Amino acid sequence: MDDSAFSTSEVDINTQTILLYASNHDLGSLKPLLRIPGNATVQDPETGYTPLHAAIAACGPTSTSSNAASTVTGDVERSPREGGAVGEADAEAVDIQKAAAVVKEIFISGAIWNDLDANNETPGCLAWRLGRKELYEMCVEAGVRAEILLGLMGKYEALGSDSEEDEEGEEEEAAEETKEIDKGAEANRTINDCDAEKEREKRDVNSEDYLRSTLTFDDDKLLDADRNGIMMAWETDIMRRSVDALLPPPSSPGNRILNIGFGMGIIDRMLASTKPLTHHIIEAHPAVLSKLQSAASDFGPTWESSAPEGGSYKVHAGKWQDILPTLLTDGLVFDAIYFDTFGEDYSALKDFFTEYVPGLLDSEGRFGFFNGLGADRRVCYDVYTRVVECDLADAGLDVEWEAIDVPALGGEGEGEWEGVRRRYWTLDRYQLPVCKFL
Ligand SMILES: C[S@@+](CC[C@H](N)C(=O)[O-])C[C@H]1O[C@@H](n2cnc3c(N)ncnc32)[C@H](O)[C@@H]1O
Numbered sequence: 001m002d003d004s005a006f007s008t009s010e011v012d013i014n015t016q017t018i019l020l021y022a023s024n025h026d027l028g029s030l031k032p033l034l035r036i037p038g039n040a041t042v043q044d045p046e047t048g049y050t051p052l053h054a055a056i057a058a059c060g061p062t063s064t065s066s067n068a069a070s071t072v073t074g075d076v077e078r079s080p081r082e083g084g085a086v087g088e089a090d091a092e093a094v095d096i097q098k099a100a101a102v103v104k105e106i107f108i109s110g111a112i113w114n115d116l117d118a119n120n121e122t123p124g125c126l127a128w129r130l131g132r133k134e135l136y137e138m139c140v141e142a143g144v145r146a147e148i149l150l151g152l153m154g155k156y157e158a159l160g161s162d163s164e165e166d167e168e169g170e171e172e173e174a175a176e177e178t179k180e181i182d183k184g185a186e187a188n189r190t191i192n193d194c195d196a197e198k199e200r201e202k203r204d205v206n207s208e209d210y211l212r213s214t215l216t217f218d219d220d221k222l223l224d225a226d227r228n229g230i231m232m233a234w235e236t237d238i239m240r241r242s243v244d245a246l247l248p249p250p251s252s253p254g255n256r257i258l259n260i261g262f263g264m265g266i267i268d269r270m271l272a273s274t275k276p277l278t279h280h281i282i283e284a285h286p287a288v289l290s291k292l293q294s295a296a297s298d299f300g301p302t303w304e305s306s307a308p309e310g311g312s313y314k315v316h317a318g319k320w321q322d323i324l325p326t327l328l329t330d331g332l333v334f335d336a337i338y339f340d341t342f343g344e345d346y347s348a349l350k351d352f353f354t355e356y357v358p359g360l361l362d363s364e365g366r367f368g369f370f371n372g373l374g375a376d377r378r379v380c381y382d383v384y385t386r387v388v389e390c391d392l393a394d395a396g397l398d399v400e401w402e403a404i405d406v407p408a409l410g411g412e413g414e415g416e417w418e419g420v421r422r423r424y425w426t427l428d429r430y431q432l433p434v435c436k437f438l
Helices: 003-023 027-034 051-057 096-108 123-129 133-159 164-177 181-185 197-202 207-212 233-246 266-272 286-293 301-305 320-329 346-360 378-394
Strands: 221-223 229-232 256-260 278-283 312-317 334-339 361-369 397-405 429-437
Touching: 003 027, 003 051, 027 096, 051 096, 051 123, 096 133, 123 133, 123 378, 133 378, 229 233, 233 266, 233 334, 233 361, 233 397, 233 429, 256 266, 266 278, 266 334, 278 286, 278 320, 286 312, 301 312, 320 346, 334 346, 346 361, 346 378, 346 429, 378 397, 378 429
Parallel strands: 256 278, 256 334, 278 312, 334 361
Antiparallel strands: 221 229, 361 429, 397 429
16 A cells, blocks of 8 residues: 555645635634644645635635735735635625634644745735734734743743753743744844744854954945845934934933944934933944944044043943943943844843843933844734833833834835845834833
8 A cells, every 4th residue: 555645645635624624714623623733733735824824814805905904925916726715715704703713723722823825924914914903913912922932931941940841841832833933033133034944044144153244334234244234224214213212302412322233323323413421332343343443433532532521432342242241330321222233133132121221221211222023024023022012021111112104115136125135124114112111
């Protein structure tokens, strides 16, 4: 007997049955099948649909979905799957409550919130594109749960918990809900696609390699050796609004300011123009530092000596991880702190606001950071924005978000992205964080 052929067809029938029940929103028939481990994550080999995709796609678009939910990952319209069982259905006949109950059951049974189909869409992307906001919200909530659990696991590992059994249990549970740990911890300004796996295989951006890499300084962008965008001029408005949120205009002179990551110096020039009492900049890349020290630099010796009496303007050369312990020991305190590095993952940002902000920020001060987590996929951005809010609260910080419109920047390799390896921003809204002590 041909075992492989037999098992393949058996798997297919199982998969197709599950997808059919999911797309029919047939909870009664689906439930017993979902009790079997692995069934919540089966995928159609052709469409890549999981039960979540099937249940959501079957709802079809809302009548307003073309306005409400533009395509999240590219403007590819998908035609209904032949046979119709797991395609995008006609909107009319859909009972959204039934669909939501099925989606809920699939999540409870261990579905992965960020699995991709053949169209490069997660279930959340699909729900957004179809204008199914209720289902989209369920995907975001599931993503937040999974990522928070993974974050906790990281903490347990770091603490070297004795309760290994508990840890393993949680690990399995979290692994069931998210595709892989790094997806929840993608770098703020590197590769933050929900499914960056393939990208990362091609070219991983990490802090060590980045800090050794050769940089290219253009008028409108700063690139690393692989032409990853480190900083780009289109972000100027975000920097302007960040400064205004940290030091609301008309800001009086005399503030104490700390900025992590000089980049193109966009935010530092704006901060400097507020005439602070102290202005500390921490920068780690040798090429950025040598530009900062050049005669043409506006942050060289003339700037340093222009500090008001009793103040200090200073560029610290090195990684913030190495510099900040000294600033803490020296008792420095700031009214405004901004954090925007490159090549570091979310855990670095979290360490920064958990370990250092409480000691460095004045009790009435404000802290901000570049919020670029998952910014090439709406559902990831929404998940990470909520995860960071939870982690900020754990660190004793309250965050207010200001939504900022981001103009269309062009497709891959076009417009603003010409000469840049990949778009790290594809969304039309930036959520600007302003944090204060709770
Ligand atoms: C995105 S740019 C900052 C852009 C800046 N906000 C601006 O307005 O131009 C990030 C900067 O952080 C620096 N950087 C990366 N890792 C760092 C670290 N661990 N410590 C200090 N600086 C770091 C990079 O070299 C780069 O200059």
